[in-house]
Amino acid sequence: MMIFDHYRSLFISGFGYTIAASLIALVASLVLGTFFALLQLSKKRAWAALGNAYVQFFRNVPLLIITLFFYLAVAKVIKMTGFVAGTVALSLYTSAFIAESVRAGILAIDKGQMEGALANGLSYGQAMSRIVLPQAFKVAIPSLGNQFINLVKNSSILAFVGGLDLMYQGNLVAASSFDTFTSYIIVGLFYLLLTLPLSYGMQYLEERLQESR
Template structure:
């Protein structure tokens, strides 16, 4: 019996938790990143400072520190599992990088797009939502794709707080089997199963976007 056959239930359990954490963090970080990108570009100084402060803080603090803060400090006030602590930390950390991607995309859209929308009676919010942001996201697809792939790989941070993810289960298999090399090669293969299709999908989206311009 191979190592994979013997511990397949653990590997697939961790794989499921990794997918779940990645999906939750992807959606949350995309929403948060967009919000804070807009705050950074706000003409109101207070909002712009808030957006810049958020982005600079989470970009410059290691993900492990953020994760341990939620697991060791916040969990004393609000009860949460290692999975929840890791997923929240992953979402906040990644959102700072996504905010920069979205902000760059918005700045790449010609100012005339916003001016034309406002001249046609749209409010600033409507113009941003219907005219500017769709174009900004298309421009930012390559950099967003890189961040999404990094997010999946960074989900391994959950292993440090008992998040039951793929790396956590890999650690258990390695400790029980004493076959560390094989255990982590299997873990690496599972990550490839997630990241390679995502990479190709983002390349496909980028190509379709280029065709439609």
């Protein structure tokens, strides 16, 4: 495509920013999601209420609103670029959905696993991290895979705050070349380069885990 040859550097730069934002948000949202899933299951009402409030808030507020809040409001107090604001918003938003996936995975594990671990001298934290959580993640693999794919696609939100991502660069190319159709076709193909391997990889992992049971 002539348009790709002419604007190759912009597309590749945007692709790099999209990969970076997706990887950072993936790790951050997985850590945060697991933490708040554990809070939701806490026997202490205050902690459980905090976990539930966090999950319900970020699940029910549009990602665009969260992103604009960080970019327009928080950035006035803590200096941050559009890339940082978008990545933080993406991490928080996705973590709420991951928390629900992890929580469901934990609840699917027989309570006897925890009771047996505690009876054998492990602390609650040790039992959860060494016995329950590894099994919960296996159960939650299909749901987590969907959330990771959604995260990559949702990274296009960075375009609204000048995040230099793939969609942002695609918008620039479309405006400069006056060839909107081709520009967004190329952007879509780049997203497929990310989501298709991730989709097949998660499917392969799920099948391997089922075979090992």
